[in-house]
Amino acid sequence: MFEGAVRKQLDEVLKKYPTKQAALLPALWMVQQNKGWIPDEAMSETAEVLDVTSAYVKGVVTFYTMYHQHPVGENFVQVCTTSPCNLCGAEDVVSALLEATGCAALGETSPDGKFTVIEVECLGACGFATPILVNDDFIEDVTPKKVPEIVGKYRDGKA
Amino acid sequence: MGYPHEPHSKETVVLSRYFGDKSARSYDGWVERGGYKALKKTLDMDPAAVIDVVKESGLRGRGGAGFPTGVKWSFMPKEKNKPHYLCCNADESEPGTFKDREIMRWTPHAMIEGCAIAQHAIQAEVTYIYIRGEFTEELAIVEQALREAYSDGVLGDDAMGSGKKLDMYIHRGAGAYICGEETALMNSIEGKRGNPRIKPPFPAAFGVFGMPTTINNVETLAVVPHIINEGAEWHNSMCLSNPKSVGTKLFSVCGHVVKPGNYEVTMGFSLGELINDLAGGMREGRTLKACIPGGSSVPILNKEETENCILDYEGCIEQGTMLGSGGVIVFDDSADMVYQIMLLARFYAHESCAQCTQCREGTAWTTRILERMLAGKGKTEDLDLLLDLADQMTGKTICVLSDSCAAPVVSGIKKFRDEFEAYINGSREPVLVHG
Numbered sequence: 001m002f003e004g005a006v007r008k009q010l011d012e013v014l015k016k017y018p019t020k021q022a023a024l025l026p027a028l029w030m031v032q033q034n035k036g037w038i039p040d041e042a043m044s045e046t047a048e049v050l051d052v053t054s055a056y057v058k059g060v061v062t063f064y065t066m067y068h069q070h071p072v073g074e075n076f077v078q079v080c081t082t083s084p085c086n087l088c089g090a091e092d093v094v095s096a097l098l099e100a101t102g103c104a105a106l107g108e109t110s111p112d113g114k115f116t117v118i119e120v121e122c123l124g125a126c127g128f129a130t131p132i133l134v135n136d137d138f139i140e141d142v143t144p145k146k147v148p149e150i151v152g153k154y155r156d157g158k159a
Numbered sequence: 160m161g162y163p164h165e166p167h168s169k170e171t172v173v174l175s176r177y178f179g180d181k182s183a184r185s186y187d188g189w190v191e192r193g194g195y196k197a198l199k200k201t202l203d204m205d206p207a208a209v210i211d212v213v214k215e216s217g218l219r220g221r222g223g224a225g226f227p228t229g230v231k232w233s234f235m236p237k238e239k240n241k242p243h244y245l246c247c248n249a250d251e252s253e254p255g256t257f258k259d260r261e262i263m264r265w266t267p268h269a270m271i272e273g274c275a276i277a278q279h280a281i282q283a284e285v286t287y288i289y290i291r292g293e294f295t296e297e298l299a300i301v302e303q304a305l306r307e308a309y310s311d312g313v314l315g316d317d318a319m320g321s322g323k324k325l326d327m328y329i330h331r332g333a334g335a336y337i338c339g340e341e342t343a344l345m346n347s348i349e350g351k352r353g354n355p356r357i358k359p360p361f362p363a364a365f366g367v368f369g370m371p372t373t374i375n376n377v378e379t380l381a382v383v384p385h386i387i388n389e390g391a392e393w394h395n396s397m398c399l400s401n402p403k404s405v406g407t408k409l410f411s412v413c414g415h416v417v418k419p420g421n422y423e424v425t426m427g428f429s430l431g432e433l434i435n436d437l438a439g440g441m442r443e444g445r446t447l448k449a450c451i452p453g454g455s456s457v458p459i460l461n462k463e464e465t466e467n468c469i470l471d472y473e474g475c476i477e478q479g480t481m482l483g484s485g486g487v488i489v490f491d492d493s494a495d496m497v498y499q500i501m502l503l504a505r506f507y508a509h510e511s512c513a514q515c516t517q518c519r520e521g522t523a524w525t526t527r528i529l530e531r532m533l534a535g536k537g538k539t540e541d542l543d544l545l546l547d548l549a550d551q552m553t554g555k556t557i558c559v560l561s562d563s564c565a566a567p568v569v570s571g572i573k574k575f576r577d578e579f580e581a582y583i584n585g586s587r588e589p590v591l592v593h594g
């Protein structure tokens with residue numbers, strides 16, 4: 001995992017901190033960016049380069065909700081349903097997203113493997129209800145009406 | 160200004176002047192608007208003198224607790240025999256709050272300049288900017304701004320030709336509200352689980368990597384360059400009510416209003432006016448029912464309290480609530496308060512770091528009892544049970560997340576008891592709760 005360009009990237013990160021362990025969150029982001037999720041083997045490799053134990057890495061991975069411990073759909077959709085967004089109709093956005101993506105339920109991947117939709121807590125954009133994150137794209141003011149077009153773009157890989 | 164809306168004549172625009180103006184984002188754009196003059200001036204000043212200016216300005220932390228910023232800085236050791244650190248808290252995750260996001264999106268250099276000034280004042284060689292993982296756009300913008308600040312000589316080994324070393328790095332979070340709590344944030348930077356630490360020791364003595372550390376919110380830091388440029392007196396005299404609350408404040412208004420957005424007003428502004436005038440009031444045919452003025456962690460106000468509330472630290476306390484982070488959540492008469500309070504409790508249950516029993520169990524049980532009530536299976540004793548739980552959750556834990564969960568529950572039951580009772584006695588149709 002940490003070879004070539006990725007190793008170089010990690011070396012740059014290590015310069016920012018007085019301890020190796022501090023590079024753990026950035027290193028895990030690198031793993032996820034390269035593999036799409038964080039498999040056990042990658043946790044062991046990360047542990048090795050940062051001189052911590054695999055168990056320690058697992059403890060950290062499981063604390064932070066954005067690190068995937070399982071493979072997810074090609075497009076990972078996070079919808080905010082906390083109170084302020086709920087007031088503005090987030091529930092209907094969730095239903096529209098499940099329908100348009102073909103996901104049977106929240107957290108499940110669609111049969112074509114293209115989408116996983118999950119509910120998340122406040123995305124820090126409550127005035128732009130309902131915000132969603134599709135992969136790394138933050139989309140504001142999503143309404144049920146806008147959902148089919150948004151989903152269509154990601155399905156066709158045109159986003 | 161009320162981004163994404165036109166500026167309103169009752170706003171006092173300092174931090175939000177360039178919200179929506181993409182050309183203010185770059186280094187050149189920022190310098191054209193007077194940027195980095197304050198830093199240049201500061202670098203020629205004695206650190207203690209910078210702290211004095213900020214003390215005299217009356218600036219109080221905008222992250223939630225309202226602690227005087229200059230006083231916080233003065234807790235850092237004057238004698239330097241260890242590395243010092245500054246942490247810029249850009250973890251913004253308190254439901255209802257979305258102001259730091261706009262500062263980073265439109266004026267990243269305002270934040271960087273504020274960090275650099277604070278860094279000089281507390282004699283820190285490194286600032287870590289902790290940005291929540293979900294803020295992908297803000298991350299890219301701040302990364303770009305930092306690249307510019309380094310290549311244009313603002314940061315680095317010889318900051319603005321002063322011979323002083325200023326380094327600034329981004330640390331990206333990974334989805335955990337609790338990392339906004341200052342000691343959890345430091346643990347997260349150290350590559351640990353984001354568990355808050357027991358205090359004391361306080362960060363100024365034992366902070367990130369065990370070194371003296373100061374933590375400030377993005378908005379707090381972004382005001383600092385203005386204070387250096389315009390003077391402490393300019394800031395201290397911006398006040399509409401209590402002289403202990405001065406300056407401008409960004410209020411994020413969301414929920415049931417016609418024009419949700421960020422509005423910047425002078426401290427002491429009226430909450431009623433903010434909602435009804437600046438944010439456009441309620442939708443057609445709707446009336447105001449309740450409001451949480453300071454982000455989800457503070458007590459809920461009813462209509463009358465909302466209309467009487469003055470937006471400053473003391474004015475909010477007078478109405479039994481807190482100014483917090485300035486995240487104003489508005490509920491109109493269509494809102495189901497029991498459901499909304501359940502959603503808030505669920506938020507805290509999800510975000511509890513689970514170290515303290517009262518918090519881990521209390522947030523989870525509060526949520527379950529409320530869900531049961533919504534499903535039509537509530538009992539009369541449940542209200543007392545919820546209040547008893549809330550009591551056990553308040554003032555007993557390592558951090559105040561636990562108290563934050565109790566606040567909307569206690570104030571909600573007190574002010575909207577009839578809505579809870581309606582679910583319990585069956586006069587209200589049960590609602591399906593998922594998740």
Ligand SMILES: Cc1cc2nc3c(=O)[nH]c(=O)nc-3n(C[C@H](O)[C@H](O)[C@H](O)COP(=O)(O)O)c2cc1C
Pocket residue numbers: 219220221222223224225226228231248249250251252253336337338339340341342374375376377379380558559560
């Ligand atoms: C559970 C919890 C979450 C918090 N989240 C944030 C946050 O997202 N952003 C923030 O600036 N402060 C947050 N705070 C407050 C910080 O602990 C700290 O007081 C603040 O960053 C200090 O900056 P200031 O003095 O400039 O306000 C939180 C506190 C708690 C207890």
Ligand code: SF4
Pocket residue numbers: 337354355510511512513514515516518519556557558559560561
């Ligand atoms: S109060 Fe809750 S969030 Fe805070 S330290 Fe205890 S368990 Fe963690």
Ligand code: FES
Pocket residue numbers: 080081082083084085086121122123124125126127131254255256
């Ligand atoms: S509640 Fe949805 S973004 Fe804050």
